[in-house]
Amino acid sequence: MKLEVSGLNSHYGPAHILFDVGFEVGAGEVVALLGRNGAGKSTTFRSIVGLVSQRTGQIRFEGEDVSRLPTYDIVRRGLGYVPEDRRVFTELTVEENFVVGRQPARPGVATWTPERIYELFPNLGEMRKRPGGQMSGGEQQMLTIGRTLMGNPSLVLLDEPSEGLAPKIVEQMADAILTMKREGLSIVISEQNLHFAKLISDRAYIIEKGRMRFSGTMAELEANPEIRDAYLAV
Ligand SMILES: Nc1ncnc2c1ncn2[C@@H]1O[C@H](COP(=O)(O)OP(=O)(O)OP(=O)(O)O)[C@@H](O)[C@H]1O
Numbered sequence: 001m002k003l004e005v006s007g008l009n010s011h012y013g014p015a016h017i018l019f020d021v022g023f024e025v026g027a028g029e030v031v032a033l034l035g036r037n038g039a040g041k042s043t044t045f046r047s048i049v050g051l052v053s054q055r056t057g058q059i060r061f062e063g064e065d066v067s068r069l070p071t072y073d074i075v076r077r078g079l080g081y082v083p084e085d086r087r088v089f090t091e092l093t094v095e096e097n098f099v100v101g102r103q104p105a106r107p108g109v110a111t112w113t114p115e116r117i118y119e120l121f122p123n124l125g126e127m128r129k130r131p132g133g134q135m136s137g138g139e140q141q142m143l144t145i146g147r148t149l150m151g152n153p154s155l156v157l158l159d160e161p162s163e164g165l166a167p168k169i170v171e172q173m174a175d176a177i178l179t180m181k182r183e184g185l186s187i188v189i190s191e192q193n194l195h196f197a198k199l200i201s202d203r204a205y206i207i208e209k210g211r212m213r214f215s216g217t218m219a220e221l222e223a224n225p226e227i228r229d230a231y232l233a234v
Pocket residue numbers: 012015017035036037038039040041042043044084
């Protein structure tokens with residue numbers, strides 16, 4: 001397994017948010033973490049990369065226990081994280097954002113260059129000198145993903161990659177994620193939008209109120225409308 005999360009419990013101050021969350025991602029898989037607003041998707045991702053201080057449980061990445069490592073160390077091992085709030089460097093141009101994200105090539109993992117990322121997101125290729133702060137939300141989302149790819153990750157966590165995107169851009173995003181999968185990346189997306197998740201995912205987990213409620217293939221989820229209706233926004 002590429003990533004194995006088990007017995008994850010996370011708190012913000014006195015609030016217990018995640019309850020024994022567990023899931024797995026195989027090499028080259030696209031897995032969707034589905035759930036409504038506030039279900040705990042972002043907290044799960046933040047906990048995996050060590051950004052939630054109060055958490056217990058085990059996180060294994062490429063067979064190694066990374067539960068107690070600092071965020072920079074986890075990322076340096078090839079676990080990329082794209083937060084929901086698109087943290088682009090607003091003063092830096094597209095090209096400069098990529099330079100900031102660059103990490104050495106990793107054996108057995110696709111190596112990304114700005115040119116390859118412009119192939120993935122042609123819009124970015126047309127605005128290489130534009131500061132991140134002068135881009136649309138969708139373009140910033142692409143830029144954040146591109147910057148993360150410059151770190152040559154073997155797995156990426158994408159927090160709601162389709163959120164707030166125009167329909168045409170949503171299709172481009174789905175195509176880009178499928179290209180990343182073809183390059184061998186393992187990918188976890190968090191989504192409220194089942195339609196988008198269906199376009200790209202092999203399997204899905206559903207989280208509700210900080211607990212995992214469902215695990216199965218997309219076909220199994222399709223065959224269970226009552227689960228979908230109980231735990232997902234329609
Ligand atoms: N910094 C924080 N301090 C306290 N509570 C928080 C904090 N961040 C999130 N929460 C709470 O934790 C719960 C899970 O939030 P989380 O952001 O993980 O959900 P989500 O499934 O990602 O939803 P969203 O799509 O809204 O981000 C919510 O009840 C939220 O109010």
